[in-house]
Amino acid sequence: MSRLPKAFAFGLLTSILGAVVSFIPPGYELEEKTGLSLLFKLRGPRPAPQEVVIVTLDKASSLALKLSSDPAKWPRSYHARLTEILTREGAAVIAFDMLFEEPRSAEDDGLFAEAVQSAGNVVLCELLSREMVSLRDQEGTQAGSVYLETLVPPIPLLAQSAVGLAPFPLPKVPDQVTQYWNFKASAGDIPTLPLVAFHIFARDAYDDFLHLLGELEPSYARERFINKDSLPANGTLVRAIQQLREIFLARPSLGTDMLHAWEKKALQSSEESRNGRSTKALIQMYQGPESAYLNFYGPPGSITTIPYHQILQQSEEPTPSARSLNLRGKAVFVGVSELLRPEQKDGFYTVFAEPDANEMSGVEIAATAFANLLERSPVRPLGLWRHLGVLLLWGAVLGLLFYMMPLLLAALSVVVLGFVYLFFSKAQFASAGLWLPVGVPLLVQGPAAFFSAVLWKYFDTHKEREHIRRAIGYYLPNNVISQLARNVADIKANNQLVYGTCLFTDAGQYTTLSENMDPVDLNKFMSAYYETLFKQVKKYEGIVINIVGDSMLALWAGAQGDLSLRERACMAALDIGNAVKRFNDSSGTAPLPTRLGLHSGTILLGNIGAEDHFEYRPMGDIVNTASRIEGLNKYLGTGILASEEVSDQLQGFVFRELGEFLLAGKNNPVVIRELICRDGECREADQQLCSSFSLALSAYRARKWEEALELFTAASRIFGRDNPSAFYIDLCRTYKARPPEGPWSPVISLKDK
DSSP, X not given: OOHHXXXXXXXXXXXXXXXXXXXXXXXXXXXXXIIHHHHHHHHOXXXXXXXXXXXXXXXXXXXXXXXXXXXXXXXXXXXXHHHHHHHHTTOSEEEEOSOOOSXXXXXXXXXXXXXXHHHSOEEXXXXXEEEEEEEEOTTSOEEEEEEEEEEEOOOHHHXXXXXXXXEOOOOOSSSOOOEEESEEGGGTSEEOHHXXXXXXXXXXXXXXXXXXXXXXXXXXXXXXXXXXTTHHHHOOHHHHHHHHHXXXXXXXXXXXXXXXXXXXXXXXXXXXIIIXXXXXXXXXXXXXXXXXXXXXXXXXXXXXXXXXXXXXXXXXXXXXXXXXXOOTTOEEEEEOOOTTOTTOSSEEOOXXXXXTOOOXXXXXXXXXXXHXXXXXXXXXXXXXXXXXXXXXXHHHHHHHHHHHSOHHHHHHHXXXXXXXXXXXXXXXXXXXXXXXXXHHIIIIIHHHHHHHHHHHHHHHHTHHHHHHHHHHTTTSOHHHHHHHHHOTTOGGGGOEEEXXXXXXXXXXXXXXXXXXXXXXXXXXXXXXXXXXXXXXXXXXXXXXXXXXXXXXXXXXXXXXXXXXXXXXXXXXXXXXXXXXXXXXXXXXXXXXOEEEEEEEEEEEEEEEEETTEEXXXXXXXXXXXXXXXXXXXXXXXXXXXXXXXXXXTOXXXXXXXXXXXEOTTOSSOEEEEEEEEEGGGOOHXXXXXXXXXXXXXXXXXXXXXXXXXXXXXXXXXXXXXXXXXXXXXXXXXXXXXXXXXXXXXXXXXXXXX
């Protein structure tokens, strides 16, 4: 592949990375918590609309009014008085971000309810309770659980007096709050406090809104819905909002069609100043999703905030400071918003929060949401396809730069482009609330593209070497390949003296099998057979040194005689025995009973050969002895034999000593033990066999032929037949018939392999 196609491929991979990361939780959180916060901080605070005011139940008010420091305990007669004053001052809507779910003084509750009903524009907050309910089947067994959300309204006296009731749920978690719900789908698509308050605020725009709706959706029954005259009286505001929501959900294009129709009417500027703005806001409210991103105006206190006591202490003849409180036509949110008390309970972490600084109160978040609805200025993320388009384009640019240019120059170019992109994103965010992805392009795609380009070029440069390593890897262990790569000039210098455990295997009946099987089929069959063996060797970190016909040599090597080397070799031997049994059962051909021999000691591990041909293998007597031990299985009728050098001080296995043998071609005898199983797999019969055989072997070594015969016979009967016992029974009978003359040794000499 030429350079340019590779650059395009690299750019495509970078693009895909950005697209994938942005739609998984870590990437989404990076974009929301880091990218969005960065855009807000680069933009800085902006003016909040003057139509929104917060009346706060703060500490200063509790001191001035001599009330409890806990606003929940304030007498509701004070709220009644506040409502009366706000109504008198001309507030367009009054929203209490407070809970009144428990009755208090009957007199105070009555005064508050009377003031709320008289105002005709008060929205009270409902509690949205969430609890887990267990599901049970017909037999009463728990079959799962679900979360149910229920609304807890204010006391009936207040609920009946308010023009609307609505919850305002926010997540009280360590993560920052970035969104709010317009409609809570999990609670029956119930509208939330800012949205209900806005409907009351925008009552003068209902006629225009409903007229447009009737033109484009004639099937709706207008009398079912809200209008500015019946709104305070019928108490059906929330139900009407839900019905309107259903109409917009049923026809997704309705909102866009209404906005186009509104623009065509070219209303007079006097109508457009407020009614027009409210009409558009109502359309976009129903057109939008159930939740929206908050477009914060700045840190806590950015929205006009008036202390509770300052409103309440107004007299009939207002003071100069009171005259400055112009509340006519404004939306007033009442709740706890304490700027000087970071320990406030109703606080939420936002993008403008600083370490150890105040959090933003729930009532200010509600007022912010209302102000966003009024200005039609929520933060607007890019649509799915435009979002993907930005990430794909940015990834393609990064790929081309990093692959086509020198890395240093490419990195410098990307930094410059990154600042340009960030400046452009900030400008779009500040002017239109448009949220372009920032975190993933700059913090994921950029670094990922740089380091990937470094790695890509490295691998591209060393591709041929890696291909060679992969090819040689079929014949040599990886560590040997690495050593050869560092010292290719002298291949003989790779030899090293190590301590190793050799495992030798041989398959019985292979000759017969090879005679009766087609060579191609034999190759497939033996490949499957060796795969069975190799898996167990690799499982226990051994290396396969050589295979010849039906035999395999595996090795566990280290600088010193570590017990773990012998332990892993023994575990591999046992697992090979079990795996071969399963292989024979499933192969459908003549079985290949496999014999194994193990021996440990010092060996020379390295390359042997001459001229232009070398092979990597262990050299020394240990290898030859392991082969002879494997061959001893044929005489003793066993499966796995190990030398004393392997089994000595080894824990976790059951061995049976079978005696001393002088193997064919050897001068020194070897103590041979049969590897039976792991400790945890040992049966009681295995223990009896080992004990009985040990007594019989002692009698044999003492030349007590009759006693040895009886004990070996008894040992053999434990499993019906025991091949090593049968071997010694024949030997004892021979010695009993013709006792050995002269000096005698219990070492058994073998002439053949």
